[in-house]
Amino acid sequence: MVSNQLARQLKAEILRGEVEITVINESDTHVYQPLFLYMAFDQAVPEDAHRPEKSVLSRHVKLVVGNAERVEREKSVVLMSDGQEIPYDYLVIATGSRPAPESIPGLVEGGHIFYTEESALKLRDALLSFKGGRLVVTVAVPHKCPVAPLEFTLMAQDWLNARGLGEKSQVVYTYPIGRLHSLEPVANWANEVFPARNIETHTFFNVENVDPEEKTITSMEGETLSYDLLVAIPPHMGQDVIHRSELGDAGNWIPTNRHSLQMDGADNIYVLGDATNLPISKAGSTAHFEADVVAANLINRIRGGRGSARYDGKVFCFIETGHDQATYIKFDYEHPPKPQAPSEMIHLYKLAFNKMYWLSAAGVL
Ligand SMILES: Cc1cc2nc3c(=O)[nH]c(=O)nc-3n(C[C@H](O)[C@H](O)[C@H](O)COP(=O)(O)OP(=O)(O)OC[C@H]3O[C@@H](n4cnc5c(N)ncnc54)[C@H](O)[C@@H]3O)c2cc1C
Missing domain, CATH: 3.50.50.60 (FAD/NAD(P)-binding domain)
Incomplete structure (x- = not known):
């Protein structure tokens, strides 16, 4: 998400060789986790939840498939378990949770x-x-x-x-x-x-x-x-790479500024999704809304701005309620959720979103 937005907005800089965007992922397959709920009831199969990682990434983004062993802040590199070092000027950590x-x-x-x-x-x-x-x-x-x-x-x-x-x-x-x-x-x-x-x-x-x-x-x-x-x-818990890099707390969650999404004490490291220590829901929608802020700030800073966009804590979740119905909640740091009356329409929308997700992941939506 962040990388696709960067690739779109910084295309000229990329083509001039001034900017390079690299995504590191341990697998070459992108997995859509919300379908695990449906798999448990035999209403989805693994194939529905898988796409090649490359198919959701802009062609202007380099994909490195491998396990990140450690973030070495003093050298500004990500050390891979095969010994490769991937340098960064800005690092976005979105390693999720387990x-x-x-x-x-x-x-x-x-x-x-x-x-x-x-x-x-x-x-x-x-x-x-x-x-x-x-x-x-x-x-x-x-x-x-x-x-x-x-x-x-x-x-x-x-x-x-x-x-x-x-x-x-x-x-x-x-x-x-x-x-x-x-x-x-x-x-x-x-x-x-x-x-x-x-x-x-x-x-x-x-x-x-x-x-x-x-x-x-x-x-x-x-x-x-x-x-x-x-x-x-x-x-x-947060992922082991966070522990190995000594970036997290006891649960491997990374101390993160709730508005700027910068890692505490690190100007050039941003954190999003489940990996943060923020007291908000760990959800795909959280990662999605946070990604907008991180991408906006990176683009702005690379172009000479201050990167002052702020995340407001926005989260949106559908809730399957049985009886072929669903509801949803939307909230942020200032506004608590108000569950709406469940309906069949919202259930159908959730099922449709499970397919539309791939457009969102690719940055089309
Ligand atoms: C059953 C279930 C239902 C859910 N339903 C919903 C829902 O309805 N709505 C919603 O918004 N959210 C839902 N979620 C939550 C959502 O899937 C997660 O919150 C979201 O995926 C978090 O995104 P992320 O980018 O932070 O982490 P992830 O999507 O987990 O991505 C982290 C990536 O980092 C990679 N990685 C980790 N460590 C390393 C390493 N050392 N080296 C290289 N790569 C590494 C992983 O392989 C992974 O690809 C659901 C989750 C589950 C399990």
């Missing part, structure tokens, strides 16, 4: 997640062989996509009903704080919808461990719940 199921004892052995492609496909198979019982969805924080756990829970209830397992099953949802979601208006909305769909809820439930033999999860608060199928949204 779920850390290993941080909850017993979870890897006893539960499922759907936040990676591989795990979503395993969960799909577990759901397809589920004969009914207690399906427990347990949420830990921080995690990316603030609303995916709610979407999964509501879609799971629908899915069980559609397969004739609704009567024999109980969907259970746990959340670590004293309400159903960290965004209060979303929690209030879920407070009405979940009981109406017969979803059992437990708040102040910080999962401490999973016992795969007994099929139970226990919280730090001392509550134990039994499960037949466990789906966890484990806490997330």
Whole structure:
């Protein structure tokens, strides 16, 4: 996104050999993660979520496929694991985040997640062989996509009903704080919808461990719940390259200025997407709106300006609500979200966006 905007706006400088834009990615495939939710219910397959990275990049952007070992600030280079050094005048870090199921004892052995492609496909198979019982969805924080756990829970209830397992099953949802979601208006909305769909809820439930033999999860608060199928949204961490580069905090999140998106104490390093330590939703839309600001500032600075565009905290998320309906939330640093009434139209729009994403990634939209 940033690189395509730079390539478009700085084409003359690139053609004159004054500017060079390089994207480093460990894979040559671009993956659209929101489809993992649908893969878990067998409503999407990996091919739907994959495109060659080159196909979404401007031809004026150089792609280096490889693993970034470390950012060496004193030399202004990114050191690759094959020993290659990639120099930079400006660096944009958008390394994302990863779920850390290993941080909850017993979870890897006893539960499922759907936040990676591989795990979503395993969960799909577990759901397809589920004969009914207690399906427990347990949420830990921080995690990316603030609303995916709610979407999964509501879609799971629908899915069980559609397969004739609704009567024999109980969907259970746990959340670590004293309400159903960290965004209060979303929690209030879920407070009405979940009981109406017969979803059992437990708040102040910080999962401490999973016992795969007994099929139970226990919280730090001392509550134990039994499960037949466990789906966890484990806490997330920033990527290991951030740790190796000593750029992050204990969770590998990079301290970032909330408006300029510059790394604290680094004038020529910008951070966007899940990699920041900003207390806002880690979502693709966040990365998208942040990318506009970072690109504008880089273009402006390269042309001699001060790079004073500011990010206002804007986030936009669709929320699948089951019953073939969806709603959405939009908010920023100053304005809290107000969930709208769900409708079939918004659900269809979300499905359409899952296809339009590729135009957005390529900078066409
Ligand atoms: C199930 C699910 C549903 C979601 N639904 C939504 C939704 O509906 N709406 C929404 O807005 N968001 C949603 N999201 C969240 C969204 O996908 C992420 O917030 C978004 O992808 C973050 O973008 P990013 O650029 O920060 O990181 P990423 O998209 O994760 O990109 C990071 C890139 O950095 C690369 N990388 C990392 N480390 C290295 C290294 N050392 N060397 C080289 N390359 C490296 C990775 O390979 C990756 O390509 C969802 C996520 C999941 C998992």
